[in-house]
Amino acid sequence: xxxxxxxxxxxxxxxxxxxxxxxxxxxxxxxxxxxxxxxxxxxxxxxxxxxxxxxxxxxxxxxxxxxxxxxxxxxxxxxxxxxxxxxxxxxxxxxxxxxxxxxxxxxxxxxxxxxxxxxxxxxxxxxxxxxxxxxxxxxxxxxxxxxxxxxxxxxxxxxxxxxxxxxxxxxxxxxxxxxxxxxxxxxxxxxxxx
Amino acid sequence: xxxxxxxxxxxxxxxxxxxxxxxxxxxxxxxxxxxxxxxxxxxxxxxxxxxxxxxxxxxxxxxxxxxxxxxxxxxxxxxxxxxxxxxxxxxxxxxxxxxxxxxxxxxxxxxxxxxxxxxxxxxxxxxxxxxxxxxxxxxxxxxxxxxxxxxxxxxxxxxxxxxxxxxxxxxxxxxxxxxxxxxxxxxxxxxxxxxxxxxxxxxxxxxxxxxx
Amino acid sequence: xxxxxxxxxxxxxxxxxxxxxxxxxxxxxxxxxxxxxxxxxxxxxxxxxxxxxxxxxxxxxxxxxxxxxxxxxxxxxxxxxxxxxxxxxxxxxxxxxxxxxxxxxxxxxxxxxxxxxxxxxxxxxxxxxxxxxxxxxxxxxxxxxxxxxxxxxxxxxxxxxxxxxxxxxxxxxxxxxxxxxxxxxxxxxxxxxxxxxxxxxxxxxxxxxxxxxxxxxxxxxxxxxx
Numbered sequence: 001x002x003x004x005x006x007x008x009x010x011x012x013x014x015x016x017x018x019x020x021x022x023x024x025x026x027x028x029x030x031x032x033x034x035x036x037x038x039x040x041x042x043x044x045x046x047x048x049x050x051x052x053x054x055x056x057x058x059x060x061x062x063x064x065x066x067x068x069x070x071x072x073x074x075x076x077x078x079x080x081x082x083x084x085x086x087x088x089x090x091x092x093x094x095x096x097x098x099x100x101x102x103x104x105x106x107x108x109x110x111x112x113x114x115x116x117x118x119x120x121x122x123x124x125x126x127x128x129x130x131x132x133x134x135x136x137x138x139x140x141x142x143x144x145x146x147x148x149x150x151x152x153x154x155x156x157x158x159x160x161x162x163x164x165x166x167x168x169x170x171x172x173x174x175x176x177x178x179x180x181x182x183x184x185x186x187x188x189x190x191x192x193x194x
Numbered sequence: 195x196x197x198x199x200x201x202x203x204x205x206x207x208x209x210x211x212x213x214x215x216x217x218x219x220x221x222x223x224x225x226x227x228x229x230x231x232x233x234x235x236x237x238x239x240x241x242x243x244x245x246x247x248x249x250x251x252x253x254x255x256x257x258x259x260x261x262x263x264x265x266x267x268x269x270x271x272x273x274x275x276x277x278x279x280x281x282x283x284x285x286x287x288x289x290x291x292x293x294x295x296x297x298x299x300x301x302x303x304x305x306x307x308x309x310x311x312x313x314x315x316x317x318x319x320x321x322x323x324x325x326x327x328x329x330x331x332x333x334x335x336x337x338x339x340x341x342x343x344x345x346x347x348x349x350x351x352x353x354x355x356x357x358x359x360x361x362x363x364x365x366x367x368x369x370x371x372x373x374x375x376x377x378x379x380x381x382x383x384x385x386x387x388x389x390x391x392x393x394x395x396x397x398x399x400x401x402x403x404x405x406x
Numbered sequence: 407x408x409x410x411x412x413x414x415x416x417x418x419x420x421x422x423x424x425x426x427x428x429x430x431x432x433x434x435x436x437x438x439x440x441x442x443x444x445x446x447x448x449x450x451x452x453x454x455x456x457x458x459x460x461x462x463x464x465x466x467x468x469x470x471x472x473x474x475x476x477x478x479x480x481x482x483x484x485x486x487x488x489x490x491x492x493x494x495x496x497x498x499x500x501x502x503x504x505x506x507x508x509x510x511x512x513x514x515x516x517x518x519x520x521x522x523x524x525x526x527x528x529x530x531x532x533x534x535x536x537x538x539x540x541x542x543x544x545x546x547x548x549x550x551x552x553x554x555x556x557x558x559x560x561x562x563x564x565x566x567x568x569x570x571x572x573x574x575x576x577x578x579x580x581x582x583x584x585x586x587x588x589x590x591x592x593x594x595x596x597x598x599x600x601x602x603x604x605x606x607x608x609x610x611x612x613x614x615x616x617x618x619x620x621x622x623x624x625x626x627x628x629x630x631x632x
Contacts, residue, residue, distance in 0.1 A: 010478075010544075011542065011543065011544035011545070012542065012543025012544050012625075013543070013622060013625035013626045013628075013629050014544075014629055015626070015629065015630070045406075048280060049280070050276055050279060050280065050405070050406065051405070051406035051545070052405070052406065052476060052545070054478065054545075063282065064280065064281075064282050065281070065282025067280070069276075069280050071273070071276065072273075073272050073273040073274075073276070074272065075272065075273060075274050075276055075277030075280075076272070076274065076277070077207070077211060077268055077272070077274055078268075078271070078272060079211050079214040079215050079268065080207075080210065080211065080214070084210070088203065088207050089277070089281070091199070091200075091203045092200060092203060092204075092278070092281035092282070092283055093281060093282060094196065094282070118214075134277070336557075339553070343537065343550045343553065343554065346541060346546055346550060347537065347540040347541045347550075348540045348541070348542075349536070349540040353533075353536060353537060353540055356532075356533040356536050357533045357536075357537060357554070359529070359533075360526055360527075360529040360530035360533060360561070361530070361557065361561060363526050363565065363568065364561075364564050364565055364567075364568035367568040367569070367571060367572045368568065368571070370575070371571055371572065371574070371575055374575055375574055375575040377574075380571065381571065384567065384568065384571055387564075387567075388564055388568075391560055391564060392557075392560065392564075395556065395557060395560050399473070399553040399556060402473050402549040402550075402552065402553055403549060403550055403553055405549070406544070406545040406546055406549070
């Protein structure tokens with residue numbers, strides 16, 4: 001699914017990533033660990049196609065539309081409601097049976113009752129759930145998740161556990177986290193940066 | 195076809211955001227109106243009508259700048275631009291959708307500005323309206339791309355006018371020429387050429403502005 | 407095949423050519439029948455302006471290469487070329503202004519299309535530097551600068567056309583621009599002068615580029631140490 005060799009990413013004189021290589025097949029689960037500033041986020045942005053490496057090779061075997069990316073920001077418009085945000089992404093990703101799928105995800109992440117509220121009025125935990133709905137909306141083949149548990153309460157974390165376990169057998173994952181114990185059993189490949 | 199559908203989706207989203215937040219269009223309307231009032235005091239008695247027409251173009255360009263400086267605010271605040279960049283649509287659709295929404299705002303601002311100008315200073319003829327319409331296309335095309343550039347910088351609102359004004363000089367020349375000179379078709383033709391060239395350059399280069 | 411002169415050799419060629427050009431302008435080129443001695447600034451003004459165009463064009467070409475091949479060196483090259491272009495552009499404004507003073511008695515003439523065009527370009531490329539200074543070094547800055555540099559080469563012909571058109575409603579009567587009927591010797595002097603400035607610009611370009619590269623390398627090493 002992803003083949004990376006001697007990846008390097010520089011911002012001006014600053015070298016954020018250096019000599020990173022791995023080969024992830026699908027289904028598979030790459031667990032990326034490392035302290036703050038070790039380049040986890042940068043590596044994930046490379047995998048999602050948001051940035052290109054300065055040097056080295058990076059082959060991602062799926063098209064952009066089949067990748068689900070969850071970053072530090074929820075990537076939703078604060079002035080739009082949860083439903084409108086998902087409608088927008090559903091259209092852009094050309095999700096079949098959009099309405100049903102959005103409804104199902106909102107139900108699953110317990111946001112259905114708050115679907116007509118502005119995303120800006122959401123709590124941190126609800127925002128992260130909405131971001132997860134956005135990430136899973138188009139049923140991606142490759143999931144790139146940066147600190148997916150951040151901001152989630154216990155219920156939300158359990159929901160996410162279930163979602164990951166269920167998809168583990170059919171998707172590829174690249175997950176970066178501070179707290180590796182939670183997803184350790186799922187991992188097929190580990191990469192420690194820094 | 196999916197390309198046009200994406201453009202439509204993105205443009206509609208911007209209009210919906212504006213309906214919700216109402217933070218750009220009212221400001222543009224009020225700005226263009228107050229600028230016209232200021233112009234009354236700028237023009238000493240006995241100034242020609244041509245001078246007023248020239249000033250109208252100053253008002254239009256600065257009103258456009260006001261709207262443009264807000265145009266990527268929603269995307270910038272939350273990094274939502276990454277969400278749009280990740281989507282499978284061609285990245286130029288983001289530019290085109292945004293340029294269309296800017297075009298709507300400009301059109302609405304001018305629906306107020308031109309009658310107000312006619313009321314205060316003198317007549318508005320067909321060639322002026324045609325000039326404004328063609329100028330809007332160029333302003334929206336170039337301005338949207340530069341707004342995306344400026345949004346990624348530290349200086350943001352400060353940088354946009356600096357980037358935009360040198361590129362707006364040909365638009366102003368074409369527009370003023372179309373409204374005051376004898377052979378307005380020449381100037382309208384020039385504006386059409388400007389719009390075509392820069393729209394193509396923006397369309398081809400937008401992707402690089404929003405990716406790393 | 408690429409011939410690449412070493413920097414000192416290039417500097418020597420530039421020196422010889424500039425000296426030759428000055429000697430030709432001072433002693434060999436005949437005095438213009440209408441304008442006399444003051445016409446000689448033409449041999450500086452026009453080649454400087456043309457050199458500035460070449461540097462802007464080179465900057466845009468390197469910018470295109472950067473976007474096309476993601477060549478990180480091309481960003482720096484594009485920046486340095488535009489920097490040189492702005493220096494030559496500023497010199498165009500200065501020499502043009504002197505020329506305007508001598509021929510028309512004013513320091514600035516809106517009727518001179520070339521001067522107005524360079525003023526617009528000067529504003530445009532000054533904004534280019536503002537853009538570079540307000541984005542952190544990295545791929546985003548490189549991409550945005552490259553796109554803006556490419557806008558520049560589109561702006562040059564479009565502005566040229568626009569300024570020509572503007573003359574119709576701004577200056578109904580235009581000063582007759584000097585299209586001096588150049589004699590063979592004049593044309594030869596002009597060509598030598600332009601060649602000398604091009605080599606000089608290439609030389610300055612490479613000096614600045616080498617300096618910038620050392621600077622970048624030093625910062626990388628410092629970064630590795632911390």
